[in-house]
Amino acid sequence: MMTKLPPVFFERPDVVQVARELIGKILLTRLDGIVTSGRIVETEAYNGVVDRASHAYKGRRTARTETMYSAGGVAYVYLCYGIHHLFNVVTNIKDVPHAVLIRGIEPVEGVEQMLDRMRKLKLDHTVGRGPGNVSRALGISTEHTGNSLQEEISIWDDGFVLKPSDIIASPRIGIDYAGEDATLPYRFYQKGNRHVSGKGNK
DNA sequence: CAGTGGATCGTCT
DNA sequence: GACGATCCACTGG
Numbered sequence: 048m049m050t051k052l053p054p055v056f057f058e059r060p061d062v063v064q065v066a067r068e069l070i071g072k073i074l075l076t077r078l079d080g081i082v083t084s085g086r087i088v089e090t091e092a093y094n095g096v097v098d099r100a101s102h103a104y105k106g107r108r109t110a111r112t113e114t115m116y117s118a119g120g121v122a123y124v125y126l127c128y129g130i131h132h133l134f135n136v137v138t139n140i141k142d143v144p145h146a147v148l149i150r151g152i153e154p155v156e157g158v159e160q161m162l163d164r165m166r167k168l169k170l171d172h173t174v175g176r177g178p179g180n181v182s183r184a185l186g187i188s189t190e191h192t193g194n195s196l197q198e199e200i201s202i203w204d205d206g207f208v209l210k211p212s213d214i215i216a217s218p219r220i221g222i223d224y225a226g227e228d229a230t231l232p233y234r235f236y237q238k239g240n241r242h243v244s245g246k247g248n249k
Numbered sequence: 250c251a252g253t254g255g256a257t258c259g260t261c262t
Numbered sequence: 263g264a265c266g267a268t269c270c271a272c273t274g275g
Contacts, residue, residue, distance in 0.1 A: 059262035079266050091267070100267070111260060132270050148267060189259090220265050244268095 051071070052202045057119030060139045062145035066092035067235045068084050069136070073203040076153055076185045083160050085152030085175050085205065089236040089243045091219045093135070095145045100225035103144035114193040115144035122200055124182070124192040132177030132188045136196065150178045150220070150234075152185070153242045161185070173243035198246050213238040220245055 052072065059065060067090075093101040094097035102112045102125075114123045115137055123135040123146050133144040152175040154161055161184040165174055175184045182188065187200065197200055216232040223229055236243040 091266075092266090102267085107261095109261070125267090126259055128266055128268050129259070133267060150267085162259095173269095177268065219267070241266085 054120040064196030066090040083157030086238040090241040091148040092233040100222040131184040177244040
């Protein structure tokens with residue numbers, strides 16, 4: 048049985064806990080009637096105004112980051128390196144700019160469509176691996192920023208449960224500029240899953 | 250494998 | 263005007 052995660056799931060105060068709990072859930076898009084989905088295998092928490100790695104550090108509030116200040120349960124999508132569309136889940140209440148970056152999914156539904164989007168012929172471990180590829184596989188782009196996670200983009204619990212020991216915490220990736228905050232264990236991933244980015248996912 | 254460098258553009262200084 | 267919550271091709275071992 049599939050249950051769509053409701054707004055109250057995302058409105059909770061602890062973004063690190065939400066990031067951990069999103070491991071194993073299903074991220075699904077239905078765009079122009081085309082359904083693609085994957086199981087979330089890697090996430091990172093961004094802890095708002097006190098987190099040097101966050102776009103909202105020190106309460107920075109710009110046109111781009113405005114959607115992070117929404118109540119939890121909407122998408123924050125932004126362009127990175129001019130090429131990659133990175134998909135985040137906004138959490139916490141309005142005006143508290145917390146977010147969870149989805150860094151890896153294991154394809155579930157609509158594999159053919161995902162392969163088209165990835166320009167690949169065969170399913171392999173690179174499909175849905177890394178935040179840029181998550182968005183690419185699912186058809187998510189910056190035009191979806193601010194969208195509700197109850198509509199075209201949604202997240203589901205299908206009853207799948209991981210052993211706690213199969214969820215690993217580690218420092219986040221690609222945020223060396225964040226000083227001491229770069230060492231915080233805000234990244235979570237499914238142990239051993241091939242769709243987890245980086246090396247050494249055992 | 251590991252290491253390196255180019256792509257590419259919106260955003261903020 | 264510099265740079266990024268990245269990815270991939272290409273190199274050399």
